[in-house]
Every structure is written in structure tokens, then in C-alpha cells.
Amino acid sequence: MNQTSPQPSALSQILGACPHDCPDTCSLLTTVQNGVAIKVQGNPAHPHTAGSLCTKVSRYTERTYHPERILQPLKRVGPKGAGQFETVSWDAALGDIAARLSAIAARDPQAILPYSYAGTMGLVQGESMAARFFNRLGTSHLERTICAAAGGEGLMQTLGGKVGMRVEFFAESKLILIWGSNSISSNLHFWRYATQAKRDGAKLICIDPRQSETAEKCHEHIALLPGTDGALALGLMHELIQNDWLDHDYLDRHTLGWEALKERALQWPPERAAAICGIAPEQIRDLAKDYGASASSRAPAAIRMNYGLQRVHGGGNAVRLIACLPALIGAWRHRAGGVLLSSSGAFPVQRAALQRPDLLAGRTPRTINMSTIGNDLLRPASPEFGPAIAALVVYNSNPVAIAPESAKVAQGFARDDLFTVVLEHFQTDTADYADYILPATTQLEHWDTHSAYGHTDALLNRPAIAPLGEAKPNTQIFRELAARMGLTEPCFADSDEALCRQAYGEAVDFATLLAQGFATLPTPDAPFVQGNFPTPSGKCEFFSQQLAAQGLDGLPDHVPNHEVAHSASAYPLAMISPPARNFLNSSFVNVKSLQTTEGEPLLEIHPIDAAARHIADDDTVRVFNDRGHYHCRARVSTRARAGVVNGLGVWWRKLGLNGTNVNQLTSQNLTDLGHGPTFYDCLVEVTVVPAGV
Incomplete structure (x- = not known):
């Protein structure tokens, strides 16, 4: 396998990593002939990818060579939103952008807002040079919440971090609850482990309002109402307690707040929980019996959560309640037992080295939540809010399409006094509102390094082909903007390969990443068999003192939706x-x-x-x-x-x-x-x- 930079006349295979927002974070193998990427496939040497890709990423060459790909800088010539642009030179585009951002920053840098998310999950092209640039300017900080914030906080307050089972051990489980996930579509390689367990006799139960492709392949589907997952978890706890399907030794030694949680759960008999969930009480009893059997039979029971269930008002508490369940039955005693929502907390990412928060020089800029961008773009200056947003720099995201209440988002982006720069591959809904569109490279054209949230392997992405047209990596665009704006700190000269090395420092062997494209983290098979949770107490925290100190309920509870089903006759x-x-x-x-x-x-x-x-x-x-x-x-x-x-x-x-x-x-x-x-x-x-x- 040729791992040198691709030669124009050579046939080569280059190791890379899928950049997209998916738990699987696959290792890629790109075949290049005469300087052209002709095939993208899964790396057969990577145990999790095992040579297979989802349909989407297997078409990655079609995306890279798309005829509508933006390959030159574009300047708006028509009304905002009309999508009318003319080509300009990089020199002209960067010169004007730097001048306009400098003028705004001179008045108040907090009037500038970066907006980005997971268009790439790369640690380098995602947030390294961009974060340095915005930290140095002192712009507003973006609170990046739009996917996983509630669930991540729920895990932090219960398990102590975004940690859990190792995904490969689901293959050994005897009961798997797939909770809030269409794994066949959004977590394909986990599904491979689940089907292996199914072939070996495991029972698979899908909990999801929708009868997804995954639900069809499971033994049972529990179609609860959206936002009622916490009530279901409390109903399960009630039955586990009533029938003494508990691991008392594990509860005594490795949990905090059990008596208080027990008292709360006993207020949730199946009839009460079922009425809220819109299901039959017997479904809760049967599920509890299946799950509770693990406590006595020592047959490992595992829960694979995904982020669908936390996109409701009570999402954080729902994740907390579900994350409590394994401790009740001692599921953590088995490497094939426990729960997994995210493994990202296992990665020793050196974020301070990549993002350089020291460049803030003691400043504390305001924070704007990306999920409320529709309101915030329309908010005037005020003592409470600060300056009106005068400039947006959007990269790795398409907020006009993906942010909630998009009519307000589009209205905000249409402001004539808002200066907007978008780094993009295509003329998306958001790009239509830009003053400048800057052509960015795709994953096949740049260096990057990746963590994952569905397994525990770090990955490296090498460029397989030269950038098409005049496209540049995000990192290079922000380097050049920094230079145009007179930002001379040495960190703006770091190369992309240097940034890849900084991402993990000494914690991951970079030579291994170069040689095979991935490096497996040294994580224990059964992380919490002896407790040792990364919480303040070292225990699974049913009661969170941190939340109590904030004036919140320290115990998890069912929190109803903002818009409860059947509560509004006009919208039933x-x-x-x-x-x-x-x-x-x-x-x-x-x-x-x-x-x-x-x-x-x-x-x-x-x-x-x-x-x-x-x-x-x-x-x-x-x-x-x-x-x-x-x-x-x-x-x-x-x-x-x-x-x-x-x-x-x-x-x-x-x-x-x-x-x-x-x-x-x-x-x-x-x-x-x-x-x-x-x-x-x-x-x-x-x-x-x-x-x-």
C-alpha cells in the first residue's frame, strides 16, 4: 500500500477517515489513478470499519467531483438569498473580508460570530486554526449545542463523562436495548455487532416512536410517544425494585443516591408510565422482566442509546435515567453489559494546544447558542445582549437549513447590514445569503485527525488528491485571513500536519497513525466493574450534587415536553x-x-x-x-x-x-x-x- 503523497501518474491507495457526524468514524481507503480519486471504500484492516461503508460515504467521489462544486471565491451581486454571485480572486476576497472584519472588530469584536458544527468532525479542519483566529480577535463564542448537548450533559452528571461500553462487546450481549436509534441508517457498524449477538441468541428490542428499518429487524418494537423515554425508564425501575431484580451489592458499593432514586421510582408503576408513553403497561412489565433477568442469570444486558431521544425538553433527564439502569442490575460487571451513548470522553484530545484559548488574553467574550441563532440574529444591541451581530463566518455548517425555526434564521441572514462569509463546497441554503463564498476542500484533499463517539480508535486522514480548482483547507483560509488582519503570533504558521500531531500530543503514537491510519486507545474491557466512574464521587451518581448546587433537581425525573402530545387541539x-x-x-x-x-x-x-x-x-x-x-x-x-x-x-x-x-x-x-x-x-x-x- 503506497502511503506517500499521491503522484499524478501513479496508482495509489491512501488511508483516510470519514469526516461526517456519525458514531462509526470509518477508516477510508481511497484509490487514486493519475491524480484522480476513482474509488472510496472502507479500510478492511480497521476492525470496526471492516471494509464496509454506508451508502452515503461510498459515493464520496461523486460528492468531491460534483459539477456544482464551488471551486473559486464568489462575491454576491444580487439580493441576499437570491444566490447571485460572480467569481473573484482570492486576493480580492480576502482583502475585502479582512478589511470589513477589522472594522467591526475595532468597534467591538463580539459583534463577530463564528458559526460551525460537524460538517467535518475533524479536529484540525473543524476547530484548530479557526478557534485560534476567533480567540485572538475576541469574537463572540458559539455554544455548539445543536446535536448532543443534552445527552452529553446527562452522561456527565451520571457517569462522569461521555464514556460507556466498548462497542465491539455488544456482540457478546444477550439482551440489547436499541434506544432512540435507527442503527441500520445511522450506526451501521454497531448494527453489525448487534446482528452477531442476535445470531448467537440475543434478544434485540428497539425503543423508538418510529418503526424504523432497525425496529423491523428487532424482536420487539416499543413505539412510545416522543419525549416520554424518561417515564419509560422510571417505569422499568419500578418493576425492577418491586420484583427485586437488582444487584444490591453493586448498588451499595458503586452508586450514590440509591435510596432517593428508589423512592422516586416507586411512584411510577407501569400504568402511570404507560399512560404517558402511549403504550400498554404490559410492555413495560415485559421489558423490565427481560432486563431484570440479567441480575440473576448474569447474562449481560446492554443499552445502545443514540441522540434522537434527547432532542426534547426533558432530553438530559431522560439520558440520566437510562444511564442509571445498568447500575441497578449490575450490568457493568460484564464487558458486554452497560450502556453506550458516546465514547468521545475516552479520547485524550489536546484541545488547548489546538484551539489556543490563551489567545483570549484574559477576555471572556459573550456566548451565543447556535440553536437560537434565529432569535439572536434578529436581536438588537442591548446592555443584556451586547452588540447586535454584525458579521457571521460560517464553516462546516448550513444553519439556514439545519437550525430550528428556520423562517427566523432566514430572516436574520437576509439582514442587509449583516456581513456574512461562508466556507463551503456547494451553494447551500446558507451560502445563498453570503456576501462571500470561499471554496473549501473536501476530506479527500486535506490533512486531518479524528476522534470518534461510537468506538475508541483515533484516526488520521491523509490528502488523497490535490485540491480541486482554487479550493483551500479551512485551516489555510484562516491562516491567510489572520495574516491579512495583522495577526502575527507563531501559532498561525503551524502546518496542517503539525496540527495533526498536536491533536493528541504524546498520548497517541503518530507513527502508528501514519502507518495504519488508526490507533486503538488502551481502554479497559469492562470500565466500571469496580466502580471507578469519572464522577466527583467515583460512583454512578443517581444524585448529582453539581446539579443540586445549580438549584436543579439532583435526582433525574421525567420532564414533559414543551409541546406535550394531545395538549393543543389546533395541533393534535x-x-x-x-x-x-x-x-x-x-x-x-x-x-x-x-x-x-x-x-x-x-x-x-x-x-x-x-x-x-x-x-x-x-x-x-x-x-x-x-x-x-x-x-x-x-x-x-x-x-x-x-x-x-x-x-x-x-x-x-x-x-x-x-x-x-x-x-x-x-x-x-x-x-x-x-x-x-x-x-x-x-x-x-x-x-x-x-x-x-
């Missing part, structure tokens, strides 16, 4: 918006083969709800609430449970039937913990759009 349907199978957030939406497979924006609606509204399969429907309306195609299907519709996303707004997408309807309300978004906490109504409208 709950709506969740899980990703369409062939997209990843708003990435891949414009890849022709994937867009063709996906078809068009869909709303899944149960036959009972469809009949009540005279909706037939394939009708165009109007989905609406007080925040706006969205047109899409109806799919009458039992994938949706009665009373809940599934608005599959996230399509670009410009590709929607009426120029909107599902986030026209979602709210800027936040979660109980972590200040996260509440995408799945949303009430709507649905009507047929008359023919010809």
Missing part, C-alpha cells in the same frame, strides 16, 4: 424529524444518486391519522403550526405510530416543494440540561394541499 399531531436514510443532516442532499434514491421530502403518517384527514398516499400535504408551514409528499405508513408524524429531513429549503423544509416548524425552545435544541418536541397539523395549488 406530534412530529419528529429523523434523518432521511440517504442523507446525513443536510450533507449529501445534492448528490444526485442519493437524491434520486431518496426521491423527495416525505412525511410519514399513520393510516388512522391519514384517514381522519382524507390524506391518500402520495398526496401533497401542508404541515403547519404557529411557526410556519411546510409542503411535502405524504407517505401513509405504519412506520409512523398513530398520533405522531415523521418529517424526514434534512432537505435543503431550496429543494422543498414550497421553498421550506421541516425546520420551518421546529422551535427554538431548549432542553432541560445542556441548552440543546428540541427538534422532536413539536406539535403540528396536516392537511391536503388541493391540486393545482
